Amino acid sequence: MIIPLEHFLIFAAVLFVIGLCGTLVRRNIVGILMSIELMLNAVNINLVAFSRSTSLDPVTGQIFAIFVVALAAAAVAVGLAIVIALYRVRKTICADEISLLKW
Amino acid sequence: MEFMDQIFVNLKSTVLTLAGGFLPPWAVILLCAAISLGVIAVIGPVTMMYLTLIERKVLARMQNRIGPNRTGPWGLLQPLADGIKMLTKEDIVPKNADRIVHLVAPILIVIPALLVFAVIPFGKNMIPADLSVGVLYFLSISSTTTIAIFSASWASRNKYSLLGGMRAVAQMISYEIPMVLSVVPILLVTQSLSTGAIVRAQGAYGGWGWFVFTPWGFAAFITFFLCAVAECNRSPFDLPEAESEIVAGFHTEYSGMKFALFYMAEFMNAFTLSALAATLFLGGWQGPWLPSWAWFFIKTYALIFIMLWFRGTLPRFRVDQMMNLAWKFLLPLSLINILVAGFWHFANPPLAIGGSIAMLWASGWIFTRLNRDYTPEKRTYLFGE
Amino acid sequence: MRIAVSDASFTPPRVQGRNTRKGLTTLSMMPPLEFIIKMGIYALMTVCVAGALLSVLFRNLFHAALALTGVLLGIAGIYLALHADFLAMIQVLIYVGAVMTLVIFAIMLTERFGDASLRQFNHQSWAALGGGILLLTFLVRMIQTTPWPVKNQAALASPAVTVVQLGEALLGPYVFPFEIISVILIAALIGAIVVARKDLEA
Numbered sequence: 001m002i003i004p005l006e007h008f009l010i011f012a013a014v015l016f017v018i019g020l021c022g023t024l025v026r027r028n029i030v031g032i033l034m035s036i037e038l039m040l041n042a043v044n045i046n047l048v049a050f051s052r053s054t055s056l057d058p059v060t061g062q063i064f065a066i067f068v069v070a071l072a073a074a075a076v077a078v079g080l081a082i083v084i085a086l087y088r089v090r091k092t093i094c095a096d097e098i099s100l101l102k103w
Numbered sequence: 104m105e106f107m108d109q110i111f112v113n114l115k116s117t118v119l120t121l122a123g124g125f126l127p128p129w130a131v132i133l134l135c136a137a138i139s140l141g142v143i144a145v146i147g148p149v150t151m152m153y154l155t156l157i158e159r160k161v162l163a164r165m166q167n168r169i170g171p172n173r174t175g176p177w178g179l180l181q182p183l184a185d186g187i188k189m190l191t192k193e194d195i196v197p198k199n200a201d202r203i204v205h206l207v208a209p210i211l212i213v214i215p216a217l218l219v220f221a222v223i224p225f226g227k228n229m230i231p232a233d234l235s236v237g238v239l240y241f242l243s244i245s246s247t248t249t250i251a252i253f254s255a256s257w258a259s260r261n262k263y264s265l266l267g268g269m270r271a272v273a274q275m276i277s278y279e280i281p282m283v284l285s286v287v288p289i290l291l292v293t294q295s296l297s298t299g300a301i302v303r304a305q306g307a308y309g310g311w312g313w314f315v316f317t318p319w320g321f322a323a324f325i326t327f328f329l330c331a332v333a334e335c336n337r338s339p340f341d342l343p344e345a346e347s348e349i350v351a352g353f354h355t356e357y358s359g360m361k362f363a364l365f366y367m368a369e370f371m372n373a374f375t376l377s378a379l380a381a382t383l384f385l386g387g388w389q390g391p392w393l394p395s396w397a398w399f400f401i402k403t404y405a406l407i408f409i410m411l412w413f414r415g416t417l418p419r420f421r422v423d424q425m426m427n428l429a430w431k432f433l434l435p436l437s438l439i440n441i442l443v444a445g446f447w448h449f450a451n452p453p454l455a456i457g458g459s460i461a462m463l464w465a466s467g468w469i470f471t472r473l474n475r476d477y478t479p480e481k482r483t484y485l486f487g488e
Numbered sequence: 489m490r491i492a493v494s495d496a497s498f499t500p501p502r503v504q505g506r507n508t509r510k511g512l513t514t515l516s517m518m519p520p521l522e523f524i525i526k527m528g529i530y531a532l533m534t535v536c537v538a539g540a541l542l543s544v545l546f547r548n549l550f551h552a553a554l555a556l557t558g559v560l561l562g563i564a565g566i567y568l569a570l571h572a573d574f575l576a577m578i579q580v581l582i583y584v585g586a587v588m589t590l591v592i593f594a595i596m597l598t599e600r601f602g603d604a605s606l607r608q609f610n611h612q613s614w615a616a617l618g619g620g621i622l623l624l625t626f627l628v629r630m631i632q633t634t635p636w637p638v639k640n641q642a643a644l645a646s647p648a649v650t651v652v653q654l655g656e657a658l659l660g661p662y663v664f665p666f667e668i669i670s671v672i673l674i675a676a677l678i679g680a681i682v683v684a685r686k687d688l689e690a
Contacts, residue, residue, distance in 0.1 A: 001528050003565050003569070005638055006631055010509050011533045011566075013538045013627040015540050015559075018622045024616035025609045028601055030594050031511035031549055034556050036539055039588065041563050044575075051649075053638050058649050059657040062575050066654075068573075070669050074676035076587045080594045081684035087598045088686070094601065204554065236651060239577040246585030250557055253592050257550055265596070272589060281584070296651055301527035 226396030266353025271343030
């Protein structure tokens, strides 16, 4: 690897933190879902970078990344379905206006 | 024969050897990539320009006309004239449009159309980049077109654009699934995702071992080709730009060079999808007597001619018919086809041939029967008569 | 990182014979090319971070989605740099071709909520920013101090993981999670349809 492992890890950490901030800050649920995708991708970069440089079997990290991608796709499908249903029932998709389960 | 076959390859290696005399090796590698890129960047637009002419000529003949014949012999300069006209046209942006996205969308749609040229084997040793995941590269890059179409339709702030964009995306996503699944039997049999290896695997019987001659290959070819026609929004699947319903679909609000870019992407997609169909099922550059690149272009243009033939003869689908074809016919058929390919691979030849033909015919018949019930009943027009 | 120059389509035979031994050229033999690739990867990382920032900061949600699409494509490029070709293609096919399309569909269906005229950020913005910076410094510090068990250079030059290896792993040691994933996907598919469809009488 011509770029040291640490640089990939820091890059992934930066992406993860940006995604985390987006998740905390956005009001729109679709925006929150997008930020979660960003965080999942940051994790995937870590998995692949580790599998390339450290793990004994280079396949493992990539397999995990594939599983993460598949799960992310499922999560987005269900999440967006919920968003559409919310929009239909409550006419809003702002996370702070959907507060029935809050004290 | 051998000389003609490898003429372009030898030309390139001569240039590189000459350059290698005074350039360091890393620069030669860069130059090699640059030559491939340059050739693609020329072939793409030129293909598009002359496809427009071919389309107009062929359609005209089908409609008992002559077609463009004023600019140059047989209208050969017509694309050039069209290009100049497009360049000099006024560039109109709607007042409420999202200016940046409106500008970026046509560029976004051309880039993937050009990128997919990289894995197409134009002839023996004439593949710009023989990636180990070539077919997957093609499919994934061409799937990014949906985002560009969405951007174009959303940025125009026009209801026809939005409707066309929604239709286009629904159609492209629906047809992508049977398209990918119809490629799977080829991957199963060749055990490779590289386009070069897939072509080499069809070299049996002196260049006649094309996959289209096997039962599963034939079914997959029909599925793939129909999906390819739908993917590049051509007639009879041209609902996203149906001019009698929604003006021009997602590019209603585009004019001048931006409009030309949409057209360019559409024609280049038609070319690359035909080329991929020829590569996967019709043996790519395999074939007797002629040079390999000649075979490749003959097959590709034959498929493009069939696309034009569709346009000249078939009326447009209705939205529900189009969706039904993808989800209720092509998708189950391509799933069964994967099973048939496995059966073909493991059974003895007589049983394999008879069994796969029987399985495919039976499933095709069943799906046709099942789909027939879903066509709407005879309508009664209350005030019509 | 190593480039196989023995491929006939990549470099013509004559150049190959003159410049290389054993038909393979390692990248370290060509410092300028290595430098270009290195700078390319760093540039890609910068673009990704910028795109990620924009995708969080854009007030117009459609623009944010486009920025995120750019980031996802850039991450596919990072996978290529890590020799994970198959994963890079999967990333483009699934994230850009499917997930982002779905997201944009949702943005369009709920259009007035994605508009820049609406307040897009809640009141915890500054707290989240502070917490994020704290977490980032902690993570970076940890990454720098941990002695990562990096393989030696000879092992790093090993060829990329092929699709065949991935397939064998998926149907070998990982066959059970693979089947579970397919069950989850079908459950999510049906669940999404059930949740999103209109109520029949309403």
